[in-house]
Amino acid sequence: MKSMLLNQQYLFTPGPTPIPERVKLAMNQPMIGHRGQAFSQLLEDVSTRLAPIFGSKNPVLLIAGSGTSALETAVANVIEDNDHVVVIVTGAFGERFANICEAFGANVHRLNIEWGKTCAPEILEDYIKKIDVDVKAVFATYCETSTGVLNPIRQLGEITKRLTDALFIVDGVSCIGAVPVDMEEWEIDILVSGSQKALMLPPGLAFIAINEHAKKVIKTCKTKRFYFDLNRYQSSFDKDKSTPFTPAVSLIYGAQEVCQMIEEEGFSQVIERQQLLKKMVREGIKALDLPMFVSDEDASPTVTAVKPMNGTAGQIKKLLQDNYSITVAGGQKKLKGEIFRIGHMGYCTPFDILKILSGLEMSLYDLDGRKVFGNATTIAEEAWRNHVQNTSN
């Protein structure tokens, strides 16, 4: 099918996400040595400017590695053999956290939640009371990329701290930079994220924010580690704003530009834009009579999972790709073939939402001839216009 699209490709996966032109240009700055003053200034600037985005009082530590390396860092620096940990599993990435904990010898208590739902606070409360062991850490996923839910981290943190002495450790990979977070108020001890989601960068940079309590635990943790040893990163940063090992210089240049972009737009404005994108994509899809996989209340503002009837998720995903050069993600693990997922975080505007909705309208016609042209885009455009009107009043 001739798509008339100049062979352009449109990326709507929940990571990697599109990279802004100015971030690309920033990454292309001349390479610098990582043991000089210029790099130290760069690192300090980025680590400090990322802190408010992570709701952290401390500068954010940077490791060359992908999102999973951030998760492993959060585990390997605090968990020792036979420690009891609770992992809230709301999807594939909660499962990954649990697998990493097991790989590092923990006794993992999986609090399994039906995929597509968040972990309600009272469920965690009951679970912690029930297992009745000394828990070293509770692991939670802020946005579960595989299902598109946004867990109530603040309440989960409150329960963790009320009932246990455990560390509260949060995977923020697919939402940090797009959602509010406050490590102190929400009682998060370790918050990790990756570069290729709401932070508008290529994959390859891992972010770790830790509070003072976590620092103490990390200092005494005996688990074997070297590259991911946060003591090394913290002391290099404290000493001379450097990294213990060669840093991902070009990505850190890019991160500096991302901080600049977020500050220019205003972080609260970014968060609000993400809420609008969520509203537009969900209202639009509902107008197409496609069932949402997640309720409005549970849904993340960064990724939206759709569960079309009759198992047509795979076909729709393929039509979007083949006919309109739009890439969305399929379902993972037990959701394979059941859902497709639209990423709408980071470098994403309301116009981009109209693009994916328009592609969906046309793909549904291609699928079975149903004429829904304009149904989703009309309602999404109205939602956008109303939002602008309401906020400018």
Add this chain to the structure above:
Amino acid sequence: MKSMLLNQQYLFTPGPTPIPERVKLAMNQPMIGHRGQAFSQLLEDVSTRLAPIFGSKNPVLLIAGSGTSALETAVANVIEDNDHVVVIVTGAFGERFANICEAFGANVHRLNIEWGKTCAPEILEDYIKKIDVDVKAVFATYCETSTGVLNPIRQLGEITKRLTDALFIVDGVSCIGAVPVDMEEWEIDILVSGSQKALMLPPGLAFIAINEHAKKVIKTCKTKRFYFDLNRYQSSFDKDKSTPFTPAVSLIYGAQEVCQMIEEEGFSQVIERQQLLKKMVREGIKALDLPMFVSDEDASPTVTAVKPMNGTAGQIKKLLQDNYSITVAGGQKKLKGEIFRIGHMGYCTPFDILKILSGLEMSLYDLDGRKVFGNATTIAEEAWRNHVQNTSN
């Protein structure tokens, strides 16, 4: 001092190294999802084309991380608690290999060589005979970045295999892509490298080449690991040319262009160019009466260490930076203040060598008024011209 240099900066550190414009452009290609066909084709292409550069029969595995993550991967996948290992320590990076082995619980036998010298084969032979234990692996550094020596890997491999059943594991970080290597003939089981040296990329991509023998050991190794577990990378690659965790897509795009550049020049031509650069830089520096830290025979074609008299290394380094915007590296650990190091690998031509030599000539005048203008550049230019003449005959 007004350097008349348009505020341009000239990077001559032994990593990171300058990035070719066309590699930057390649890295700026639109982001793609890492679970699609396009990425699989990219990964297969890059892994396969890197194989001859690593002298590997198998496609090279790629991990998002820096050079040290490659070293850790080589350790964590084969070494178990209390294993005896021999680490040939010719400088700071041999020391790092030893430290990683210790962090993972090995009994480390350090074969300490005077810094600035290579490990002569007979020294390894005597050492292995002397320690008289069952050695799980022998670790060697091909180019020791901290001193600029190039160890005789082929002979060290031969001795390792003749005297032991150990794996022979080689750190090729600061030379692979600039020097010959043949994993089969040289009996190397694991060869690792990083992106930011001779491979002309920003830091953040780790390369691991393994042979069939190593694969078997890796399969049964019980050491706790997750992100660096090579079984996961190998099986994802074998299954569908993917990675188990989000790959560093932009750097892999860049690696594809680097393979293209190396193939266009011809890998044997690259190796020859590196030899010429070594000759030019060394003859030039000798013409300035600056003492070399390493003998011609022991020296690497990728990095050259200079040990000026009267401890002026730090001053010369500073003058190069302040007056001519040239960044070289200082000495590490026990060589701090004793030497400076010039990186000349990857995206480096004979003209670049004339640049650093010219900067040196002027810095020596700035240092103490000695007039050596043209001494180094003249002889280096002659060496270049003679080389061209000889090879075109």
